[in-house]
Amino acid sequence: MTVLNYHHLRLFHRIAHEGSLTRAAEFLNLSQSALSVQLQRLEQMLGHELFERRGKKLILTEAGRIALDYADTVFETGDELIKVLQGRPRTAQHVLRVGALTTLSRNFQLAFLRPLIGRPDVELVLRSGTMHELLAQLEMHSLDVVLATIAVRRDAATDLHSHLIAExxxxxxxxxxxxxxxxxxxxxxxxxxxxxxxxxxxxxxxxxxxxxxxxxxxxxxxxxxxxxxxxxxxxxxxxxxxxxxxxxxxxxxxxxxxxxxxxxxxTERFYAIVQTRRFPNPLLRELVTVNGSLPVASDAG
CATH class of the missing domain: 3.40.190.10 (Periplasmic binding protein-like II)
Incomplete structure (x- = not known):
């Protein structure tokens, strides 16, 4: 049976949040080479690369984003344990990262997210920006879905899909x-x-x-x-x-x-744009059904 090495996970957690082997090594008081070896061992154990290099930057892969979400949960749970025993309980949460065009109706966004709003086990991270900015974040796995009024063009160079969720x-x-x-x-x-x-x-x-x-x-x-x-x-x-x-x-x-x-x-059409992923966010599945349709607020007036 494969057993997760939590020391390796802690090192990965620091690298991911620092975004740099150099800064993480300085923080942990380790050499870059030693830190790199520990990261490689974690990747070998998980069977996936967790980062890809773009110039001097370390960018999380899809597997890396999933691993970071779980690592955040693991270490937050440890903090929660201490707080609970100290009489200060805290609830662990799952995260859904949503991007929306700056010009998109706020009422539509609210209607889309309503099934998750107020759930104690869910944290919503909301970002706004241009289509170019949001799609770049989606492809870097820092967003789970982009809400827009236009669909993305499908071609061989992209693995983005536009689901029509309301008209x-x-x-x-x-x-x-x-x-x-x-x-x-x-x-x-x-x-x-x-x-x-x-x-x-x-x-x-x-x-x-x-x-x-x-x-x-x-x-x-x-x-x-x-x-x-x-x-x-x-x-x-x-x-x-x-x-x-x-x-x-x-x-x-x-x-x-x-x-x-x-x-x-x-009419105006609303789309949920997602990237094909081996590990889709389960919270997103609750919002977008298999055929891509989602009931939105009924017509007003």
């Missing part, structure tokens, strides 16, 4: 009108100022196509690439905003905004 309608949303008259799409946009997603948004591309076919040139009040900002503008502006209702769900429920009408043939 939301898009509506004209605004403050309640004094006369109570309903707005009708697309004719309302001949005279009512509108706040739109930016030109690189799939919503905007689809909307511009519909308006062009109808011969309508909208009065554009604002173009915004951040859904959180578009939400705020919808609350303050006199015109209407083109948004998925889930973005302004709280305002719709409170009556601060109303959904004037749905926009036919225009």
């Amino acid at each position: 939301q309608p898009v509506s004209l949303v605004g403050r309640p009108s004094p006369d109570g008259k309903p707005l009708r799409f697309p004719d309302a946009l001949r005279t009512v100022p509108v706040m739109l997603p930016s030109l690189d948004s799939e919503i905007r591309v689809a909307l511009d196509r519909v308006l062009s076919l109808a011969g309508i040139h909208p009065i554009i009040q604002a173009e915004v690439d951040d859904m959180a900002m578009l939400r705020l503008l919808a609350r303050e502006g006199e015109g209407v905003a083109v948004v998925p209702p889930i973005v302004v769900q709280d305002e719709l429920n409170a009556g601060l905004l109303i959904e004037h009408c749905r926009i036919p043939d225009v």
